Amino acid sequence: MKIGIMGFGVVGGGVGELVATNAESIKRRCGEDVTIAKILDLRDFPDSPYKCFTKDFNDILNDEEIGVVAEVMGGINPAYQFTKQLLMSGKSVVTSNKELVAKHGTELLKIAAENNVSYLFEASVGGGIPIIRPLYTSLAANELTDIYGILNGTTNYILTQMIKEGATFEDALKGAQQKGYAEKDPTADIEGHDTCRKTAILASLAFGTYVDSEEVPCEGITKITLEDVKYAAKFGSVIKLLGITSRAENGVYAMVCPAILPGEHPLAGIDDVFNGIMVRGDGLGDVMFYGRGAGALPTASAVLSDIVDVVKHKGAGISLGWEPGKDGYLLDAETLPARFYLRLKGSADSFAGKPGYSVYTLDGEKYAGEFAVVTPEVTGQRLCEMIADKNELGSYDILGKIRLVAE
């Protein structure tokens, strides 16, 4: 089987490397040789062992020997048009492009099915962690109810530095950039957009109907302070950025937000650039997947696993997909009840003995004018009312607010 690669950046280079070094085991699993026939990239790579570069997409599109193409160029354009043309011409496409899957996945999966080829995207969520394939194979016998997890390594690295090393958000971000874990423009990571796209893909696949990432409420970690981290530690908890989705009777919930997890929660111990994804089904209970969520070789290994799958299924598209989105299907996350952590300016006196509230203070003069409470279980809506009401919480300035995830 001959393959094409579109985009020879970090992931594309990793695919090239893995195909070369693991040729033998890939052949054993596929039953045939897998070789790279063409690589599309506008740049020159004079030092690459590969000599099959092209700058013209048509060289891949029109190469009848190429049966599957790895789209690892990222972004919507021209990846969207290229992918569409490839699928319509009877070539399977595998991708790490979460942006494209989140935006046009419904259409691309439909085109793939109509043309009896596959559109696979194991690498779009969780890097090297197998999560997409288990959702449509191993866990297929379950009614899945909840999926939530740490889906972005950059923000998890920053939070880990804040929790373990006492670094400020700014210093931790700078450190992440120096280590190459964060982009020069870190917006997509720290504002939660990357987590949000992955959450929408998981929700669409697990629950069978498209969820548009642009409609999912999304909050990043830029407002998290060292004080929040310290208060959470006071009650044995840690702050993680989570993508959360769950099925309800009449639709699904989905959101991205910082969340406070108890220290004994399986996701609480997942540090640095690692990802962890928790899946709950009616039969199997909780299952967690853990590993490196990014990086050249882990992501390339996921891309390659999709290629192997296509080769093994030659002549038949691998059926996965979801129904188009519909109005009202994505439910209002503010109606989901939870306990909330609030950091408040002022004196904690009026919370003394208030039923359902736990009150926390930090030692040290600099924390004298503030405190934190954990509220009883309320909806986000109700919490907003409480915050506005002078008699409830409205007499305090809110310095921080984070949802608790209990289990």
Added chain:
Amino acid sequence: MKIGIMGFGVVGGGVGELVATNAESIKRRCGEDVTIAKILDLRDFPDSPYKCFTKDFNDILNDEEIGVVAEVMGGINPAYQFTKQLLMSGKSVVTSNKELVAKHGTELLKIAAENNVSYLFEASVGGGIPIIRPLYTSLAANELTDIYGILNGTTNYILTQMIKEGATFEDALKGAQQKGYAEKDPTADIEGHDTCRKTAILASLAFGTYVDSEEVPCEGITKITLEDVKYAAKFGSVIKLLGITSRAENGVYAMVCPAILPGEHPLAGIDDVFNGIMVRGDGLGDVMFYGRGAGALPTASAVLSDIVDVVKHKGAGISLGWEPGKDGYLLDAETLPARFYLRLKGSADSFAGKPGYSVYTLDGEKYAGEFAVVTPEVTGQRLCEMIADKNELGSYDILGKIRLVAE
């Protein structure tokens, strides 16, 4: 698609329950209805909603409508003969029977391939955790190097009770039996045999050549004492029963033994009846799978995922398998270097300042006559020599000995 079930015990009952409750989602994933046509069991189940029981295996074998049979009866006989006959008659078989897969998997997989049907065993390792399928699909593009994990919920529950509650081994075992986590005869669990079969299955599948579980060195947890647990806590570690296998140039290593893990190791936090399996590949780094390793519904959900896979691949066997075993392929685990924890009777004086050794003592009069050391990295062979040598360790009685797993 019509299915048969052989054995209507805990797992078989779970399969029946899941097929009924999740009929709709199973149909969505398979593209067709899945219904139970015959259930083989010698017992009567007058209260079951199913009315298709039989006591005669031939009723399943000769039912031409049945395309796949769930063998969830356990044990070698008659499951082995039944499975063989079913595969030879062109029916796929899916199973939770780790004993049978570990013993006759090579032959049964070969018969399945010859007859263009499938023999699948996702439920044989890790209960509801998807681990078998990722090994031959998602991780297929990797050269896998190491697999190790907590594969038995009963022993993990017992060890957790010892670590967290200070229960003795005997009390923890009794508690596990009361809760239904341990059998009346707990030998297979506490002596490590169950972990050993699962380890051999993982090694065979991941590295491509059969490993006979009966040749894998196997030590259970019956010798672990509360003192060992306390010494391990002294250096921030916990004791877990691990199945370990790794690939070397000229063969594989495999063993089952209690191991001391540092507290920050991802497996260290896996408590109670949960399982965790760590897989290391050259491309993806470390990936961990976590979930309930046993129980009716988790295991049934894995059995059912195999059934769904068979239905989706109708007309084509799902190719997996391994080469027959060969002499010398299983390497001597005693040649694998590690640091070891030793609990010794006597005074620690002669270890003061001994290079490479760390010395630990417990407070309290009852521990006055003993201490523990962690040795430098040595092979098991070399350790035996050291223990025999009067000038090294031979002047001490060995009260306990446990391998350390660093990462």
